[in-house]
Amino acid sequence: MSLPFLLEIGVEEIPDWMVRSALENLRLLFEKLEIPHESVTLDATPRRLVLRAEGLPARQADSEERVLGPAASAPEKAVAGFARKQGARPEDLTIESTPKGKYYSFVRKVAGRPTKDILAEALPGVILEIYFPKTMYWTGKSGPRFIRPIRWIVALLGEEIVPFEIAGVRAGALTAGHRRLGAREIAITTADYEQRLRDHYVILSAEERRGKILKELKGVPYKPDHGLLDTLVYLTEFPTPITGSFDPRFLELPEEVLVTVMRHHQRYFSVEDAEGRLAPQFVAVMNIPSDPEGFVRRGNERVLRARFNDARFFWETDQKKKLADRVPDLAHVTFQAKLGSYLEKTGRTVELVKELGGDAHAVRAAQLCKCDLTTELVKEFTELQGVVGGLYARAQGELEPVWQAIYDHYKPESLEDAIPRHRTAQIVALADKLDTLRGCFRVGLIPSGSRDPFALRRAAQGVVKILVEGKLELPLLDLIGGAGDSAQLKDFFEDRVRYYFRDYRGFKYDEVNAAMAAGWNNLVDLLERLERIQNLRPTPDFEPLAASFKRIRNILEQAQFTGGAEFDPSLLEAGPERELYEEYQRIAGQPIESVISRLRPKVDLFFDKVLVNAPDARVRQNRLTLLNTLLAEFSTIADFSEIVTNS
Amino acid sequence: MQSFQEIIFKLKQYWAQRGCIIQEPYDVEVGAGTMCPETFLRVLGPRPYRVAYVQPSRRPADGRYGDNPNRLFKHSQLQVILKPTPEDVIEQYLGSLEAIGIDLRAHDIKFEEDNWEAPTLGAWGVGWQVMLDGLEITQFTYFQQCGGIDLDLVPAELTYGLERLTAFLQMRDSVYDIEWAPGVSYGDVRYNDELQYSVYNFELADIPTLWKLFELHEGEAARLLKLYDPKSAEKRRFPLLAAYDQVLKCSNLFNTLDSRGAISVTERVGVIQRVRKLAVGVAQAWADQQQPAAAEVAE
Numbered sequence: 001m002s003l004p005f006l007l008e009i010g011v012e013e014i015p016d017w018m019v020r021s022a023l024e025n026l027r028l029l030f031e032k033l034e035i036p037h038e039s040v041t042l043d044a045t046p047r048r049l050v051l052r053a054e055g056l057p058a059r060q061a062d063s064e065e066r067v068l069g070p071a072a073s074a075p076e077k078a079v080a081g082f083a084r085k086q087g088a089r090p091e092d093l094t095i096e097s098t099p100k101g102k103y104y105s106f107v108r109k110v111a112g113r114p115t116k117d118i119l120a121e122a123l124p125g126v127i128l129e130i131y132f133p134k135t136m137y138w139t140g141k142s143g144p145r146f147i148r149p150i151r152w153i154v155a156l157l158g159e160e161i162v163p164f165e166i167a168g169v170r171a172g173a174l175t176a177g178h179r180r181l182g183a184r185e186i187a188i189t190t191a192d193y194e195q196r197l198r199d200h201y202v203i204l205s206a207e208e209r210r211g212k213i214l215k216e217l218k219g220v221p222y223k224p225d226h227g228l229l230d231t232l233v234y235l236t237e238f239p240t241p242i243t244g245s246f247d248p249r250f251l252e253l254p255e256e257v258l259v260t261v262m263r264h265h266q267r268y269f270s271v272e273d274a275e276g277r278l279a280p281q282f283v284a285v286m287n288i289p290s291d292p293e294g295f296v297r298r299g300n301e302r303v304l305r306a307r308f309n310d311a312r313f314f315w316e317t318d319q320k321k322k323l324a325d326r327v328p329d330l331a332h333v334t335f336q337a338k339l340g341s342y343l344e345k346t347g348r349t350v351e352l353v354k355e356l357g358g359d360a361h362a363v364r365a366a367q368l369c370k371c372d373l374t375t376e377l378v379k380e381f382t383e384l385q386g387v388v389g390g391l392y393a394r395a396q397g398e399l400e401p402v403w404q405a406i407y408d409h410y411k412p413e414s415l416e417d418a419i420p421r422h423r424t425a426q427i428v429a430l431a432d433k434l435d436t437l438r439g440c441f442r443v444g445l446i447p448s449g450s451r452d453p454f455a456l457r458r459a460a461q462g463v464v465k466i467l468v469e470g471k472l473e474l475p476l477l478d479l480i481g482g483a484g485d486s487a488q489l490k491d492f493f494e495d496r497v498r499y500y501f502r503d504y505r506g507f508k509y510d511e512v513n514a515a516m517a518a519g520w521n522n523l524v525d526l527l528e529r530l531e532r533i534q535n536l537r538p539t540p541d542f543e544p545l546a547a548s549f550k551r552i553r554n555i556l557e558q559a560q561f562t563g564g565a566e567f568d569p570s571l572l573e574a575g576p577e578r579e580l581y582e583e584y585q586r587i588a589g590q591p592i593e594s595v596i597s598r599l600r601p602k603v604d605l606f607f608d609k610v611l612v613n614a615p616d617a618r619v620r621q622n623r624l625t626l627l628n629t630l631l632a633e634f635s636t637i638a639d640f641s642e643i644v645t646n647s
Numbered sequence: 648m649q650s651f652q653e654i655i656f657k658l659k660q661y662w663a664q665r666g667c668i669i670q671e672p673y674d675v676e677v678g679a680g681t682m683c684p685e686t687f688l689r690v691l692g693p694r695p696y697r698v699a700y701v702q703p704s705r706r707p708a709d710g711r712y713g714d715n716p717n718r719l720f721k722h723s724q725l726q727v728i729l730k731p732t733p734e735d736v737i738e739q740y741l742g743s744l745e746a747i748g749i750d751l752r753a754h755d756i757k758f759e760e761d762n763w764e765a766p767t768l769g770a771w772g773v774g775w776q777v778m779l780d781g782l783e784i785t786q787f788t789y790f791q792q793c794g795g796i797d798l799d800l801v802p803a804e805l806t807y808g809l810e811r812l813t814a815f816l817q818m819r820d821s822v823y824d825i826e827w828a829p830g831v832s833y834g835d836v837r838y839n840d841e842l843q844y845s846v847y848n849f850e851l852a853d854i855p856t857l858w859k860l861f862e863l864h865e866g867e868a869a870r871l872l873k874l875y876d877p878k879s880a881e882k883r884r885f886p887l888l889a890a891y892d893q894v895l896k897c898s899n900l901f902n903t904l905d906s907r908g909a910i911s912v913t914e915r916v917g918v919i920q921r922v923r924k925l926a927v928g929v930a931q932a933w934a935d936q937q938q939p940a941a942a943e944v945a946e
Binding site for chain 2: 012013015016017046134136137138139140141143148149151179180181184235236266268284286287288291292293295296298299300302303304305306309310313332334337
């Protein structure tokens with residue numbers, strides 16, 4: 001018999017961003033039970049994690065277990081004792097030959113356990129093992145931990161309840177509806193579960209909730225925002241979008257500020273007019289089906305008005321003191337306890353900008369770029385740091401390259417984000433990030449595992465991205481390898497460079513290894529070399545030549561070759577060896593792309609016919625020197641021995 | 648229209664009916680209702696407790712001279728502690744909103760993740776900000792630790808922002824326009840507080856004097872804590888509550904010095920540590936004091 005299974009964990013509101021990974025985790029933990037089933041479906045709302053499976057057997061298959069008893073020569077009493085222990089009669093025993101001799105044995109039939117029992121035993125563990133980034137206890141400090149308190153559990157196998165208990169909550173067949181529009185206890189079966197929820201204003205499927213929002217927004221020129229949509233899908237059980245408006249006079253405030261208030265603080269979509277400009281409207285998503293009296297719309301409009309009024313108040317207050325006059329105030333803003341204030345950081349950044357060859361605009365921007373941390377607007381909307389500084393600098397008459405450099409100096413915030421818009425801004429952004437990295441590593445604030453409170457990975461990734469995409473040929477290793485710098489910083493950067501080219505730019509890992517082995521001080525050059533390797537790779541001579549280079553490397557290593565001896569052409573043997581040398585002379589200094597097809601046959605022939613390990617020590621040394629010269633000539637682009645080949 | 652005070656009456660009534668003791672505000676200046684001994688100390692230990700009180704909460708740096716319609720030096724929190732947390736705590740909470748006339752079938756309620764931490768108190772918890780039609784009206788926290796101690800019973804802390812809630816219900820854009828009592832506005836009652844304390848906190852507070860006061864209160868708290876003897880048969884008499892008042896004084900002085908711009912970067916972390924050390928010291932002594940003395944156990 002094949003049965004459906006339903007598990008619903010009823011929880012107080014789960015943080016929206018944790019739901020999907022929790023579901024995936026639940027799936028894995030369920031699969032680990034190895035209960036046969038046909039399909040698994042996962043669903044969630046803020047208040048429930050749901051796993052449904054089809055086609056579970058009512059019981060596990062029967063099995064047999066063989067138990068060895070006393071030796072065949074044992075006295076009757078011992079045999080009877082063994083049989084009794086197995087719950088069998090002596091005549092049920094058989095004699096079995098083993099390598100150690102003959103023994104009594106008993107074949108015990110083990111009936112397959114009911115699936116319900118297995119589930120009842122395993123589910124408490126499955127549920128409590130679901131991983132969440134931050135858990136709590138709620139029944140007391142010795143109680144279980146979960147993301148939020150578990151308030152009900154539905155566990156049904158077919159029509160039967162799978163009986164178990166977590167923190168005083170007994171699994172049953174009662175679910176709960178929408179907090180205010182549904183009933184608190186709803187009897188369900190596996191068949192009518194989803195429909196019963198719907199009757200009580202809960203749309204179980206996240207995709208359906210998403211679809212409902214999108215469908216009801218048809219015709220509204222809102223600005224799509226996938227991240228926000230995801231959040232709203234997992235913040236609601238019955239989402240309904242509504243459109244509200246605000247006083248067009250607020251449009252005098254910078255669009256960045258308005259959008260941030262709507263997006264980050266109120267979770268509203270912004271709306272655009274026909275020309276793509278911000279319109280004085282917004283879209284909120286409620287957790288109820290309708291707003292006939294307009295309560296929700298008016299409430300949200302009032303909240304937004306207060307927020308915008310705040311922003312305007314801050315904007316106007318902040319203007320009373322210019323950014324340039326705020327520099328001394330940075331002494332009161334902590335950068336990091338061991339690294340001092342932002343005033344000190346500013347001093348270091350300015351020096352670094354000069355070191356990087358920044359122009360006067362870059363120096364000016366570096367002096368002002370942290371001043372917005374003392375403004376009311378940034379204290380209120382921290383995510384607008386940098387942007388606000390840029391806007392104030394513009395309003396206060398700073399030159400365009402200066403305000404733009406301030407505006408952009410936190411960029412790129414991710415690998416997908418754009419780098420600062422021009423060279424001046426790039427230099428400022430680089431200096432700011434490098435200073436943070438150098439300082440943090442120097443005082444031992446080094447990211448480990450998932451702990452990276454100062455977002456140093458992002459900072460280093462930003463440095464790499466700016467250098468490469470801004471085509472800045474600056475010596476990275478010199479910038480991070482100064483006298484006071486931590487040796488770990490270099491390793492940290494090496495990982496970031498590798499990650500950037502491999503995971504973001506899509507180069508093969510062995511190509512990245514090969515190119516980086518030939519140096520990564522200049523990332524622009526590294527990119528060029530990687531592109532060359534990528535182009536060379538499909539050509540027929542490449543992999544064989546790479547294999548030969550690997551062979552050369554091995555030979556040199558085995559011979560413990562250290563160079564020293566002058567190369568002596570007169571020692572060359574006529575034939576493949578001399579031909580290889582002459583070919584080398586002809587192609588030396590030329591790019592490998594144009595010579596590879598000529599070089600490869602000579603190398604192959606050499607290895608085919610010539611014994612490197614010649615009996616005469618001078619000849620041997622001379623051959624090693626030839627190979628070493630050849631290797632060095634073509635290893636400036638990459639260490640080809642790092643290329644993984646099939647041969 | 649319900650006045651500010653009527654809303655407070657109704658909420659107190661509602662929680663009193665659910666077994667809460669109704670306390671009056673604590674008489675030492677605090678930055679939040681959480682800092683009152685009714686929360687900070689009562690959440691410790693295994694004894695159940697339920698209490699609700701309105702606590703005027705001082706945030707010197709938030710003062711705006713009475714100019715900003717939404718920001719106050721001193722706002723009023725309704726603080727509710729339910730220890731241990733009842734299973735239907737959210738239902739009870741939603742019921743309190745209905746008790747002040749909010750029809751939740753016609754309004755949008757959302758629980759958005761918001762975890763709370765107070766480094767100076769060694770306290771943290773997880774929970775939500777409760778959003779009503781887009782307005783944050785309550786901070787809902789399940790306490791996990793207080794004074795650096797794991798809590799035996801997990802209390803729920805509900806903190807209602809009363810001015811906001813009232814402005815919402817009365818549909819006012821400015822806090823100063825809300826009706827405190829019939830015919831009396833919030834501004835009539837509180838404007839002077841806002842103006843004068845802003846002037847004091849930002850302009851006139853004498854920094855050396857405040858530092859001196861800070862050190863005096865710190866010294867007194869530390870002196871008392873040193874005298875506490877966990878082995879003493881008389882330990883129940885020991886005035887830990889008085890020691891805690893000294894810690895609260897330090898905390899408020901720290902906030903005032905901070906708003907005055909008197910705390911340098913290098914000092915800041917250190918001063919927070921000093922306050923934290925005292926708060927944690929009181930909490931640990933208190934947890935010990937609540938247990939029967941060794942002598943009593945021996946009997």
